Amino acid sequence: MKMWMKPLGSVLIAGSLLVGGAALPASFGIGQAQAAEVVPMNVINVTGKGEVKVTPDVAYLYVGVESNATTAAAAQKKTAAVMSKLNTLLKTDWKIAAKDIETEQFYVSPNYTYSENNGQTVKDYGSTHVLKVTYRDLDKIGQLLDAASEAGANRIQNISFASENPDQYEEEAIAKAIASANKKAAAIAKAAGRTLGAATSISLDNADAPIVYAQYDRAESASMAAEAPATSINPGQITINTFVTVQYEMK
Numbered sequence: 001m002k003m004w005m006k007p008l009g010s011v012l013i014a015g016s017l018l019v020g021g022a023a024l025p026a027s028f029g030i031g032q033a034q035a036a037e038v039v040p041m042n043v044i045n046v047t048g049k050g051e052v053k054v055t056p057d058v059a060y061l062y063v064g065v066e067s068n069a070t071t072a073a074a075a076q077k078k079t080a081a082v083m084s085k086l087n088t089l090l091k092t093d094w095k096i097a098a099k100d101i102e103t104e105q106f107y108v109s110p111n112y113t114y115s116e117n118n119g120q121t122v123k124d125y126g127s128t129h130v131l132k133v134t135y136r137d138l139d140k141i142g143q144l145l146d147a148a149s150e151a152g153a154n155r156i157q158n159i160s161f162a163s164e165n166p167d168q169y170e171e172e173a174i175a176k177a178i179a180s181a182n183k184k185a186a187a188i189a190k191a192a193g194r195t196l197g198a199a200t201s202i203s204l205d206n207a208d209a210p211i212v213y214a215q216y217d218r219a220e221s222a223s224m225a226a227e228a229p230a231t232s233i234n235p236g237q238i239t240i241n242t243f244v245t246v247q248y249e250m251k
Helices: 070-094 138-150 166-191 222-227
Strands: 010-015 043-054 058-069 101-115 119-135 159-163 196-206 212-214 238-250
Touching: 043 138, 043 166, 058 070, 058 101, 058 138, 070 101, 070 138, 101 238, 119 138, 138 159, 166 238
Parallel strands: none
Antiparallel strands: 010 043, 043 238, 058 119, 058 159, 101 119, 159 212, 196 238
16 A cells, blocks of 8 residues: 655755866875766756545444453453454444454453552453454444444444545546646746746655544443434545655756
C-alpha cells in the first residue's frame, strides 16, 4: 500500500549562480582535492497538493469484554464465556467471516488497592479480551454494536472508517497535485519577472488514506440499553492527499 505522507511545503527560487572554482593545491592536509565545477542554475522547486474526498467503504470495530473476579482464573473464565457468545453473534447472526475477526488485545492483570495499614494489596483480577472486527455494511454498524452490547460486550472502543483500496484514487490525486505545482511555479516565475520552462524532475510522496474515528456511546446496563434508541453511526467522508515536488526551469 502506498504511503501518503504530507511533506513540509517548500518553495525555492535559485537565481543565476556562477561559482568559479579556482585550482586547489595538489595536497590539502591528508589526501587531494580537485576544483569543483558548478553549472549555473535557474530553477524553481515547488510542492503541489492533490486532494480527493472519498466515502469510506470499510469500518474497523473494536469490541470486547472486561471482567473482574477474585482470582485470575475466575476473571478469565467470565470473560471467555461472554466472548463465546459474542463470537457466535458475529459469525452466525451477522455472517462476518472469521478472517475479519481477530484478537486485538488480551490480558489478565491484578487490580490493586492501597491503605495506610496494609500498603498496596491485590483487590481482584481483571481479564480483558478485545476483537478487531472488519465490517463493510456501514449502514448497519449501529445495529451491530447494539447487538454486541446486548450480548455482553462492555468494552466497545472507537470505530474507525477508511478506504480499503485508496490506490484507485491515485491518478486523480496526482493530476490535482501536478496542477497545483504548475500554478504555484507559474506565479513565482511571473513575480520574479521570468517565464516558466519545462519540468525537469518530479518526485511523488504518498500516504495511506486517513482514518476517521467515531465514538460509540451506549449505556452498559441491560435496562438502560433497552430504553435507549438505536445507535446511529455516520461515517462521513475521508480525505486522501498526495504531494508532488516538481523542479522547473526558469527562463
